[in-house]
Amino acid sequence: MMLEAMHTLPCSLLPDEWQRIRDALRYQGRDLHHRSYAVDAVRRELLWEEMDRCLQLADRIDAVLEQSEP
Numbered sequence: 001m002m003l004e005a006m007h008t009l010p011c012s013l014l015p016d017e018w019q020r021i022r023d024a025l026r027y028q029g030r031d032l033h034h035r036s037y038a039v040d041a042v043r044r045e046l047l048w049e050e051m052d053r054c055l056q057l058a059d060r061i062d063a064v065l066e067q068s069e070p
Helices: 002-006 015-038 041-068
Strands: none
Touching: 015 041
16 A cells, blocks of 8 residues: 555645656755855754755656556
């Protein structure tokens, strides 16, 4: 069940809404990267970890969107 849930998107949102979420996550990842230049090394690591999470989730959404295309 868990594996199945990872490869589908909830039906309550339209594909273009998922695309906007994906794009927002990528934008957030870029913003975190830019902010990382202005902070100390400890904070930079935290920002990079959050950036990686945003980009990974965006990639997961993108992969599911590609699979669901007709």
